[in-house]
Amino acid sequence: MNPHRAKNSLAILLVDDDADSRWLVRESLLQRQVDNPLFESESGDEALAFLLQRGRHAEAPRPGVVFLDIEMPGMDGQEVLLRIKKTPELNDIPVVMLTALNDDNHRQRAISNGALGYIVKPDTLEQLGEQVASAARGVLS
């Protein structure tokens, strides 16, 4: 039995338009034995549809945490965050921003809009793995 394993049933939703980034996050989590079910959305619209169980996501589980990129085409991460927090049935889902934007304005806006954390994508895989895994464990446990 994995001692780090979080509540098995809780899913993780990863929202990022960049497939490579998603792959790295996924592999990093797997490497650090965070093996909760991981779902991926490549846009803000799709993420909202998943959360609201609409369309092809009718069977989607309610995630225990959302990792949300900011810079995405169409609806950006800040907008997605705002919508999640304004929707009564979603606003208790923890959201952690995971972005390359090292910008105080974005950080403050996200935190004041209800984000639980703001992770700036680090330069090395090592650090990325550590930060994402510890955030996931912290939220899910």
Place this chain on the structure above:
Amino acid sequence: MRIGLQVKSILVLAVVVLATTASGGWLYYAVTSNVLRQNDRAQVEKLIGGLAIAAEPCIAQQDLQAIQKLVKDLASLPSIRYVAVVDAGGKTLASDQRFFHSGSAGHTYPQPSLSYELQRPNSLELGRPLVVKRGNEHVVAGGVRLIADTTDTNAVLMRLHREMTVCAATVLITLIPLGYLLVWRVMVVPVRNLLLATRRLSDGDFSVRTTTTQRNDEIGELAGSFDEMAEHLYESQSQLRSAKDSLERKVIERTGELETANRRLREEMAEKEDFLRAVSHDLGAPLRNIAGMASMIAIKWQAQLPEEAIAKLKRIQANVEVETGMIRELLELSRIKTQPESRTFLDFGTLMQELADSFEYELKAQNIHLEVAPGMPRLYVEKNRMRQVFQNLLDNAIKYIGHRPNARIQIQYERRDEMHVFSVADNGPGIPAEDHERIFHVFRRSPSTATAAVTGKGVGLAVVKTVVANYEGRVWVQSAPGNGSTFYVALSVFSTEGPQERLDESAPRQEFASHTAG
């Protein structure tokens, strides 16, 4: 009190007129009274002469009655007040008086022979001796005395005096207003016009001209030269005004141009900064993926991949890390230019010590002796930016010094006029003169020193230069190949002076002064 031209001219006129009429009147009076008195005297002399001639034979013959008759006849003249004939002893022989009391009838005159003349206010008294021939000798036998009334003459003179006074007063009263009018018309009005014109001129009205008609005297000349002066002033003033107008127009034009240029420059700078940030960020994301994926492949398929492939994957990672580092620094450089940090008082001695501690590993590994001179200042600066400056300089020095015997880095400070000058000197390989400028530009490492051992990023000195520029400062290098390098950082005294620091400095200085004085 101000005494105007009018008052002065009236005073002068009064004095002149008064003096003229008074002296003229006095002269006339004197001459007239002299003539009248002479006339009186001549008449009285004629009378007394006649009396003497008539009385001489009578007194010679001792004919008292004839003498009394002579006296009576003479006394009947209206202008005669008193007539007397006396004998040689001075005893009155006969007298007649109309105005004196009779007691003087027996009056004795002490010197009957004396010929005299007495002027009194209203009378003239004459005395003459009576000479009688006795034998061959002329003998004084007595004298005659006569007092004539000169009241009429005096009355005439009194009247003359009065009339003269009245005349002088009349002249004075009529001449002064006339003279005043004359002075007013001739002097005061034009002078006053000139005065008003001058005042208007001094108030800046250069179109003013004197209204004085062409006059051929000093006032006319004065007015003429005033007009000339006003004309010159008007001309030069209008020239000045047009020059000023055109200058102002030019200034406005230039200001507008400058503002436009400035705005464009600011826009371009902002755009450039945005661009730089976007590029840095967008370049960073794929690079991060490259490194992450290479690293992930190396970890995930470690067992399957040959050792060489794993090694190359590590190289990919290392190269990407170098590039992300450069991009990060570019981003930082762009931030230094656009976003100032808040300033605090920073003790540079402490800063240098902290830096020495942070480089402890490298310094020990390369056996470099770092020396920080005492007396570092305390300045009002952006703490982190200053740390970056000296961190970059130390980093460079350590990197380029490499491994050599007696490796040494010296940090010194000196106040030069209005600059705080710091220097970081190393005894490394040195930099050729042709590179002294370019090393401060982004990605322009000195090619001759960009050896394989030095993994420089090429942004460090550009950061130093940019930070120092925010303090009206300057950064430069003194170096020659083989002689080491000294980097200088100069910060302006004025842009590193904090608000309270001035007070803090002045207090102990005064204390010190009082100590030396005591």
